[in-house]
Amino acid sequence: MTTIAPDKAVRRLKHDIDDRPMIVIWEVTRACQLACKHCRAEAQPQAHPEQLTTEQGKALLDDIASFGKPLPIVILTGGDPFERPDLYELLSHGASLGLHMALSPSVTPKLTQETVRQMHTAGANSMSLSLDGARPETHDAFRGFSGVFDDTLRAGGWMRDDKVRLQVNSTVTRDTMAELPDLLRIMFELDVHLWSLFFLVPTGRGQQLKTLTAGEIEDVLHWMADIADMIAVKTTEAPHFRRVLVQRARAQAEGRDPRDLENRGETYDYLTRETERMLTEWEADGHTRPQRKPRPPIDINSGRGFAFVDHRGNVYPSGFFPQHCGNVKELGFTAVYRDSELLRSLRRPDTFHGKCGMCEFNQICGGSRSHAYAVTGDILGSDPTCVYIPAAMREPHDRPGHAVQAPA
Numbered sequence: 001m002t003t004i005a006p007d008k009a010v011r012r013l014k015h016d017i018d019d020r021p022m023i024v025i026w027e028v029t030r031a032c033q034l035a036c037k038h039c040r041a042e043a044q045p046q047a048h049p050e051q052l053t054t055e056q057g058k059a060l061l062d063d064i065a066s067f068g069k070p071l072p073i074v075i076l077t078g079g080d081p082f083e084r085p086d087l088y089e090l091l092s093h094g095a096s097l098g099l100h101m102a103l104s105p106s107v108t109p110k111l112t113q114e115t116v117r118q119m120h121t122a123g124a125n126s127m128s129l130s131l132d133g134a135r136p137e138t139h140d141a142f143r144g145f146s147g148v149f150d151d152t153l154r155a156g157g158w159m160r161d162d163k164v165r166l167q168v169n170s171t172v173t174r175d176t177m178a179e180l181p182d183l184l185r186i187m188f189e190l191d192v193h194l195w196s197l198f199f200l201v202p203t204g205r206g207q208q209l210k211t212l213t214a215g216e217i218e219d220v221l222h223w224m225a226d227i228a229d230m231i232a233v234k235t236t237e238a239p240h241f242r243r244v245l246v247q248r249a250r251a252q253a254e255g256r257d258p259r260d261l262e263n264r265g266e267t268y269d270y271l272t273r274e275t276e277r278m279l280t281e282w283e284a285d286g287h288t289r290p291q292r293k294p295r296p297p298i299d300i301n302s303g304r305g306f307a308f309v310d311h312r313g314n315v316y317p318s319g320f321f322p323q324h325c326g327n328v329k330e331l332g333f334t335a336v337y338r339d340s341e342l343l344r345s346l347r348r349p350d351t352f353h354g355k356c357g358m359c360e361f362n363q364i365c366g367g368s369r370s371h372a373y374a375v376t377g378d379i380l381g382s383d384p385t386c387v388y389i390p391a392a393m394r395e396p397h398d399r400p401g402h403a404v405q406a407p408a
């Protein structure tokens, strides 16, 4: 297990997050031919008539580039971005401005080896694919079509072979969690650059799916910390992964086993056992167990270094909030990001309500604002998917001596 100093377990943003975001996700369309069970966008077969036009989209990219260096990363998502005939033009325009452009396509007949190459040439440095299960029946049931699992592996292979940086996004639910160790093997085979585990927010079509308990999520986060020296991992809507990493680094610095922290349960034991089984098979098949330096996650959160623009130009703190903070056609993205009251409040974790506001980790975590809002109705409320009890809320004899200082 790699040793990492507690103050290096999480990367801190170097620029002023009140001034500029690090990542902007732009939902270029809601049109999509798939009907995924967890779809945030509740995607439709046809594009909305008020979707941003090519010129409005280019103006948005110009505005994002006006933040200056370091320029934000812009991820084009959908729906399916390939439903836009001007996708190549938008990617080229963003790349010509110096923006780091990324693409998140759906796996449909429009995604071919040829279109992957075209978009890579246009400026999509990285692409992401969704893979929610290690078995065809699990993934295809999630996506609403049979054959999508095989098509996704094929598309991932094209990206790997063409040296496109590949991110794979996997939704963790009660139905997919058991397949994580076998999904890890697929990540090795596809040589993915980054594996993102998405902890489902009960919104959009995802309301019908089975989310994990806070205890189970804690177990998955500890398991992710274990595999981080084999593959680069990140979470979506579980920023307390960063708290787990700092706690483990502190335990390690004090000579304790980082896996012996409180709040670990049967899910962790299952995932650990199954991962060992998978790795043994991987080695028996003639492969070497991967090894890499862990890639510390960065401390951004909804509205705090991160923003989402929907297909009509409305700006949100993330893609899982129903309330927008302004429209790029009326105000411009830079003004909305800097001046929206809602976004500004999300950049002040010490003013959050309940335990997230009192938590000594809130500057590096802050909790999933989307989970807090979806479950409690309070955008600044506590994240119900985190088991941690902040030191300030514990009885004095319960307080861990190592957990009272926020990381530098």
Ligand code: SF4
Pocket (backbone or CB within 6 Å): 239, 240, 243, 355, 356, 357, 359, 360, 361, 362, 365, 366, 367, 368, 383, 386, 387, 388, 389, 390
């Ligand atoms: S209590 Fe809130 S801020 Fe603290 S670790 Fe949990 S989610 Fe993060």
